[in-house]
Amino acid sequence: MKLIKNWKELSQVPPNDKYKIIVDEDMRCGWIVPVYDEKDDENDFICHCEDKNELDTKEFYKKHIYLSTHTFYGSQYKYSTKILQEHGFEIEIDNWDKEVK
Secondary structure, eight states: OEEEOSHHHHHTSOOOSSEEEEEETTTTEEEEEETTOEEOTTSSEEOOOTTTTTOOHHHHHHHSEEEOTTTTSTTHHHHHHHHHHHTTOOEEEOOTTSOOO
């Protein structure tokens, strides 16, 4: 399992057959999106879901998972790791709040 230490490393994780990760390094956030969605010029993404016009907010966020600015902090890194692994990424998010020894 590869340890991801920052947003730059997270942006370099290759897509799998269903999902990819899109990162906005300036804003320090990102998305897990279907592999057919694409990054746009504003570090966001363009949704290409076949049913995008019928998706309500809840359905949209089931297919597009937001990775908040807290992804690497507190207990959020555990949740982020779990969600990424559930979507087929064999990675672990680093904890920026861990004690330095």
